[in-house]
Amino acid sequence: MARALHQLSGRSKGPFMAINCAAIPEALLESELFGHAKGAFSGADQAQEGLISQADGGTLFLDEIGDMPLALQAKLLRVLESGRYRPLGASEERCADLRLVAATHQPLREHIRAQNFRADLYYRLGQFPLTLPPLAERRDDITQLAQSFIADFCAREARDDMGITPAALRLLQQRxxxxxxxxxxxxxxxxxxxxxxxxxxxxxxxxxxxxxxxQTAPNSPISSTLLPLPNDIDDLRQALRDVETAIIRQRLMHFGGNRAQAAASLGLPKRTLAHKCQLLELDTK
Structure with missing residues (x-):
């Protein structure tokens, strides 16, 4: 969504930079955002531009901003208010002209009451709020998203174009x-x-x-799916092997790789399932 906002804006020809605030250690997040001068800290052998500088003229996306440390929130607020910032260890300030897009799953109002998030930053970020409903509330998007992800996979892995059957789409719609x-x-x-x-x-x-x-029926331990069979089977043994492999793999994934639970759900002794996994070359480690 943040990338779409950038691409459809007047800044589309500028850079798009993104960072997940929850994925970067607190000690490194400030340097990632603001950059640092040479010698600013141990190991800073050369100056480095931060994402704020790299996003100049474009868009900076801060994902999971609700996890940003309080001290850094104050510095970010100053950038939004004045367009000025200072890299770590630098003696001079710099200017930045960028659009900031932020996202979070955290209840920020509760964090404000607990003094874990700055109210002034919250209201500054709320200049144009957008609420993105969870996928379960917009199931009409599932087909288009799935087809887009398939195209991305094929391009990334240099695979031939791939489709998806109606049965598979129906299964995706039910999750x-x-x-x-x-x-x-x-x-x-x-x-x-x-x-x-x-x-x-x-x-x-x-x-x-x-x-x-x-969401399964009360007396049903797992949801079941009717496996569609191809019409061009010319090797029954191999076809049965493929179906057995798919069922065992699906059941193991359902139980998080727990062979005992998977075996019980299939009415097999655990040793038998282990032997089948070996024969079918199923890696469940």
């Missing part, structure tokens, strides 16, 4: 998606990797939901 769009992307990447060259993603290649996520 809860507690992980939102990232969860859908991971599902598609896995299914693409497991789809043979020249084939389309089928329903049996979509991993099952994790235990506790799926």
């Amino acid at each position: 809860n998606y507690p992980g939102n769009v990232r969860e859908l992307k991971n599902l598609i990447d896995y299914a693409c990797a497991m789809t043979p060259q020249g084939g389309d993603i089928d329903a049996y290649l979509i991993p099952g939901e994790q235990e506790g996520d799926a």
Whole structure:
């Protein structure tokens, strides 16, 4: 969404820089944003531009801004108010002309009351608020997103163009998606990797939901999916082997790799399932 805002804006010809504030250690986040001068700290053998400088004339996206340390929030507020900042260890200030887009899943109003987030920064960031509904509330987007992720995978992995069957799309439409769009992307990447060259993603290649996520019937331990069968089978043994492999892999993923639970759900002794995993060359470690 942040990238779309940039590409559709008057700054589209400028740079787009992004950082996840929760993924960078606090000690490094300030340097990543503001840059540093040579000798600013131990190991700073040369000066380095920060993302604020690199985003000059374009857009800076701060993901998970709710996890930004308080001290850094004050410095960011000054950039937004004055357009000026000072790299670590530098003696002179610099100017920055950028659009700031921020995102968070944190309840910022609660953090303000707990004094973990600055109220002045919150209201400065709220100049134009946008609420992006979770994927479960906009299921009409799932098909288009899935097709986009498939195209990205094929381009990234130099694979032939790949489609997705209606059965697989129906299965994707039925999920809860507690992980939102990232969860859908991971599902598609896995299914693409497991789809043979020249084939389309089928329903049996979509991993099952994790235990506790799926909405199943009270007496049903797991959700079941009817596996669609191809019409061009010319080797029954290999076809049965492929189906067995898909079922075991899907069941293992459902139980997080727990062979005992997977074996029990399939009515098999654990040793038998382990032997099948070895024969089918299934890596469940």
